[in-house]
Amino acid sequence: MQTMTRQMAKDIKLIGRFTEVWCAGHRHEGRQSLSVPGSDQPVQLCPECAEFFEYAVMKRQKCPLEAEKPSCKHCRIHCYAPQQRATVRQIMAWSGRRMLLRGRLDYLWHYFF
Numbered sequence: 001m002q003t004m005t006r007q008m009a010k011d012i013k014l015i016g017r018f019t020e021v022w023c024a025g026h027r028h029e030g031r032q033s034l035s036v037p038g039s040d041q042p043v044q045l046c047p048e049c050a051e052f053f054e055y056a057v058m059k060r061q062k063c064p065l066e067a068e069k070p071s072c073k074h075c076r077i078h079c080y081a082p083q084q085r086a087t088v089r090q091i092m093a094w095s096g097r098r099m100l101l102r103g104r105l106d107y108l109w110h111y112f113f
């Protein structure tokens, strides 16, 4: 059983929230409640977004640079495969803008890409 750092839990929660906004905003079908590691608040995601989210969680938990990590945005590895990296950028840009428009500055993205 892997211990989760506070920063890890925070990053995972954040990406879960962004993916949820993206999924809901694009009216994806078949959304289901998915538990978020390190958080007691689940997210609602369609199967496709759930798959991406699980990938992101796995990558975050396996990060080899945990100790020196200031944020994924400035990471020297960029561990995502090209396809998932393109997906995360798309989700972050779209959901970030949407949250900004709604005044959700608390979710302003500092950590990924």
Ligand SMILES: [Zn+2]
Pocket (backbone or CB within 6 Å): 022, 023, 024, 028, 029, 045, 046, 047, 048, 049, 050
């Ligand atoms: Zn979706």
